[in-house]
Amino acid sequence: MSLSIDAASARIVRELKSSEETISNALVAASALLHSAALADHDISDVPEVKVQSVLLHLNKMIHGLIEARGEARRVHGQLLDIGQAMGATETPYCPPKTAVIAEQRAA
Template sequence: MSNEITITAARLIRDVPAAEVRIDDALIALSSLMTSVVTARRDTVGVPAVKGQAAIRRLMKAQVALVGVSGEILRIHGELADIGRETAGYDLHECPSIAGTVTGVQAGSA
């Protein structure tokens, strides 16, 4: 395997799980924001329930879109793992579970 493939693989092994974690973090942040917005609407005396409904719907759409992005990244992860097996001969039984974990490739090469 060429050094270029090793460097590229190390970069992907680092970056793909990191992207997955960041998307999960964004989904958690949106969920927290949704909780805060709905709680504020409920707890604010004198404000009709209709107020804030548009913001809540937009937050919901953003959450759905982010779940879609998460699914696409997971599919990309699988495709890249397949390419790694086919191209570089990696024996990938299990991808790194967290960003920064490297199996079979030196992380310092990236």
């Protein structure tokens, strides 16, 4: 079964947007978890410090991985947009605001 350019474009735009939103939501959730774990460590004195430190380090790695995944998704987005334009895809591309992309590039 083959897709037309229009059908492929529509599917890719929809799935790309969904993927980017999922990564963003995961980053928010993981950050909230890190915040809660840090508050619990601060407020509850009976928690073993070594175990809490290990948890915080693993949460940090998880968040770092999500930030990396977000950057990769943005790169994929740009590459797919280039391919779509070269192929003459008629689907209106979904792109995050340029200010958000510029701010992320500066932060990197």
